[in-house]
Amino acid sequence: MADEQTDAAGPVTMLATPIRLDFEFTPGIAQSKFLRGLERGEFLGQRCGTCGKVYVPSRGTCPTDGVPTTEDVLLGNSGTVTTFCVVNVPFAGQSIEIPYICAQILLDGANLSFMGLIQEIPTDQIRMGMRVEAVWVDESELIPSLASVRYFRPTGEPDADYDTYKEYL
């Protein structure tokens, strides 16, 4: 905090006034399963028994049918970029060197995309439909957090057909 203050000799002109809220967070049963999966290096989702959609991460219920999702589904390591954003703007607390790619990734077999970092590709080559795979941290460093996924990288496969992900944009 002291470094936010004016230098020791001159008059005070700035004041650090951080606003802070401390929470005890619990992700609940369904998301705990997902996070425990990440700790094993796996993407674990859940299927709705009514509509058959697979959610990853699952909140434990199907938002369409309003029923509990009780069937666990182990998903693979690959998916498709549905949409993306190239981040060029620096901001406070930024932990990744800009420019970088933030993408929505639809894992194969899933009916819900989630956000992931894309690396190992120049930012001007990212595109919708690109096939990507997760790169995990070393086994000894796996934790129950998405931080266990270092990033996604292109698999080199041909792009996915637009029809396969058009419902997830």
Add this chain to the structure above:
Amino acid sequence: MTDSEVLHAEHRLEYPYSRSTGPVIGAFLTGLREGRLLGATGSDGRIIVPPTEYDPITSDDVGELVEVGPGGVIESWAWVAEPLRKHPHQTPFAWALVTLDGADTALLHTVIAPGPDALATGDRVTARFRPEAERIGSMSDLEGFVPEGGAS
């Protein structure tokens, strides 16, 4: 899934704001860093502590900053028996309105005392500043008030 498998984690949401002080509050905070308490002269000659940039009645710019205290009188107080983490003291203390010598308004700060039985409205207290090396130009440079005569 058993209870022990459901995860829990500490989560902190924090925004690192900094704000400009303006000339009057800036001078007040500079004074605190020097171990001095300053008040502003209102348009009717009243001394306002902590200083405002404008006279609260006439809205005119305030006049000269003058030194007040370090002694003062407790106008009102409330004992905090179980301080929270965010409180300025981690041992029991009192919030208090203190009118410093030479001031016409009261300053909200803390009184460090052995217990509520050691405090009364109208008691005289004196400012206790943090050691000079620890002062950063913040309200917390004033650690609190202590009963005059060093009762605590």
